[in-house]
Amino acid sequence: MNASTFFTTPNAERYLGTLCKHFGHKVPVTHKPGSGRIELPFGKCDLRADETGLHLSVEAPDKTKLDKAAEVISSHLDRFAFRENPQLDWQVLAT
Incomplete structure (x- = not known):
């Protein structure tokens, strides 16, 4: 399953780097x-x-894991981009 969202921000590259660096201490990251x-x-x-912003796409084997992946990424982006108050609207893609 897949879901995607978009966060309009002039700081997309910075948030991408911050997310990757943060998770790189715990899980494989490229x-x-x-x-x-x-x-x-x-x-x-x-x-x-x-x-224009940061495009995010999650992939997981089932809906429960997809929701968890989206929530983990969302909660971390919320913390890193708190000044911009991201409102992420994840759209599950039909397979």
């Missing part, structure tokens, strides 16, 4: 300018930064 992947035990999150 990070390069403009993109990253966080491999949580229950799902993966792909991140892409551009001039």
Whole structure:
């Protein structure tokens, strides 16, 4: 299963880097300018930064794990971007 969301921000690259660095101490992470992947035990999150904001996509084997992956990423982004108060609206993609 997959879900995605978008966070409009001029600081997308910074938040992408902060998320990847934070999770990189705990789980496998790949990070390069403009993109990253966080491999949580229950799902993966792909991140892409551009001039309009941060694109986030999670993938997991079932709805429970998908929801957990989205919640973990959302809660951390909320903490790192608290000044911008991100309102993430995850959309589950039809498979």
